[in-house]
Amino acid sequence: MDLDLILRVYPFFLEAAWVTIQLSVLTALLGLTCGALGAAARMSRLALFRWIGAVYVSLWRGTPALIQVFILYFGGPQIGIQLDSFAAGTIALGVNIGAYMTETIRGAIISVDRGQTEAARTLGMSRWETMRKVVLPQAARMMIRPLGVNINALIKGTALVAPISVVELTYTAQRFIGSTYKPFEMFLLAGLLYMIIIYAVGHGINWLDRRARIT
Amino acid sequence: MGLDFSVVPSYFGVLLMGAGWTIAITICAGILSFFGGIVFAVIALYAHWALRLPVRGFAFLFMGTPLLLQLFLIYFGLIQIGIDLPAFVAGVIGLGLHFAVYNSELIQASILAVDKGQYEGARTLGLSRGQTLRRIVIPQAVRAVIPPMGNNMIALLKDSALVSVIGVMELTLAAQQAISRTYRPFEFYLAAAFCYYIVNLALEAGLRHLERRIAASR
Numbered sequence: 001m002d003l004d005l006i007l008r009v010y011p012f013f014l015e016a017a018w019v020t021i022q023l024s025v026l027t028a029l030l031g032l033t034c035g036a037l038g039a040a041a042r043m044s045r046l047a048l049f050r051w052i053g054a055v056y057v058s059l060w061r062g063t064p065a066l067i068q069v070f071i072l073y074f075g076g077p078q079i080g081i082q083l084d085s086f087a088a089g090t091i092a093l094g095v096n097i098g099a100y101m102t103e104t105i106r107g108a109i110i111s112v113d114r115g116q117t118e119a120a121r122t123l124g125m126s127r128w129e130t131m132r133k134v135v136l137p138q139a140a141r142m143m144i145r146p147l148g149v150n151i152n153a154l155i156k157g158t159a160l161v162a163p164i165s166v167v168e169l170t171y172t173a174q175r176f177i178g179s180t181y182k183p184f185e186m187f188l189l190a191g192l193l194y195m196i197i198i199y200a201v202g203h204g205i206n207w208l209d210r211r212a213r214i215t
Numbered sequence: 216m217g218l219d220f221s222v223v224p225s226y227f228g229v230l231l232m233g234a235g236w237t238i239a240i241t242i243c244a245g246i247l248s249f250f251g252g253i254v255f256a257v258i259a260l261y262a263h264w265a266l267r268l269p270v271r272g273f274a275f276l277f278m279g280t281p282l283l284l285q286l287f288l289i290y291f292g293l294i295q296i297g298i299d300l301p302a303f304v305a306g307v308i309g310l311g312l313h314f315a316v317y318n319s320e321l322i323q324a325s326i327l328a329v330d331k332g333q334y335e336g337a338r339t340l341g342l343s344r345g346q347t348l349r350r351i352v353i354p355q356a357v358r359a360v361i362p363p364m365g366n367n368m369i370a371l372l373k374d375s376a377l378v379s380v381i382g383v384m385e386l387t388l389a390a391q392q393a394i395s396r397t398y399r400p401f402e403f404y405l406a407a408a409f410c411y412y413i414v415n416l417a418l419e420a421g422l423r424h425l426e427r428r429i430a431a432s433r
Binding site: 059062063064065066067068070071074075076078079156157158159160162163169170173174177181182183184187190191194195198199 | 217218275276279280281282283284285287288291292295373374375376377379380387390394399400401402404405407408411412415416
């Protein structure tokens with residue numbers, strides 16, 4: 001274990017960790033948006049929307065996220081979409097995790113007892129009111145934990161932008177492995193920072209989940 | 216520069232061979248992750264602490280870090296300690312270990328959920344502790360987690376694209392080779408995505424079939 005080296009390079013890793021955090025937050029926000037839209041589409045009364053939602057989930061979950069990142073970043077310019085690597089990575093990963101979140105959100109909504117919907121509709125609430133006032137508040141509590149699983153995967157997934165040269169944790173570790181030939185030290189340094197982020201977020205989600213159960 | 220898919224068919228063979236390698240990696244790493252998962256689970260639950268603690272620490276580390284980072288560690292780490300493995304082997308080991316950790320978590324929970332009466336019955340019949348685990352408990356525990364382990368296999372297939380980064384020849388790297396000759400990234404990555412999608416559908420169908428058979432044999 002080369003402590004001197006670790007002390008010399010750790011500021012670069014801290015900076016990279018900040019990029020990983022930014023990537024994670026933006027990806028999560030985009031993913032939640034796509035997930036909410038996807039779930040709405042999949043549960044729509046219009047067959048066309050249901051079909052679009054199903055195709056989105058199937059294609060984006062059925063192909064590797066890395067390929068999706070490559071298509072947008074390297075292939076984008078061919079169809080007039082010119083993005084820098086950070087933007088391309090964030091958008092590709094956000095839309096990717098959105099497909100998983102679509103199923104999480106839809107699953108939570110479906111798991112709310114049908115009787116609730118029927119009762120609310122009988123009481124004269126509109127479809128939208130029923131969803132907003134009766135179903136969603138219950139579903140929201142149930143989706144915290146599974147969305148947490150998606151978010152955990154998403155944080156680790158941000159490493160996939162390293163191959164398109166976004167200077168985040170994995171890219172930084174790879175670069176320093178190349179220049180110092182100390183793979184274990186670099187892995188531990190990057191790994192420690194990933195674990196701090198992941199377990200901190202995990203605790204936050206558990207806390208949220210507990211609170212949602214009490215109320 | 217517009218799109219021109221007419222160049223794709225001439226690289227059909229390259230992509231097909233890449234897909235073959237992707238399937239080979241998925242199968243090898245899948246087998247490794249299956250048996251590795253069982254071994255890790257038994258160690259994490261029953262072994263002496265001197266063995267249990269390192270395995271649990273390893274699991275903690277591997278569940279909290281990205282697969283890509285682990286692949287770099289395994290590929291370059293092995294070289295550093297003087298083991299120069301072919302990229303294919305390093306990739307299979309990396310993917311296999313990563314998913315073994317996830318399978319191990321599933322199997323551990325499943326082992327603990329096996330009815331206590333099963334242990335007692337087997338022990339009463341004169342089976343040793345090891346025999347009870349091997350013949351009675353583990354087969355039941357593993358069978359119960361085939362569906363979630365199947366999901367891990369599907370994730371493994373898609374994550375096998377990551378080993379292209381350490382230079383393993385598979386579908387993603389095959390697409391990259393075609394791209395370096397034709398400068399048509401959109402077309403070839405899309406073609407690769409299509410191949411992954413087909414293999415993914417086939418794997419899903421296979422796993423559903425397996426699940427039905429297991430359900431029927433109960």
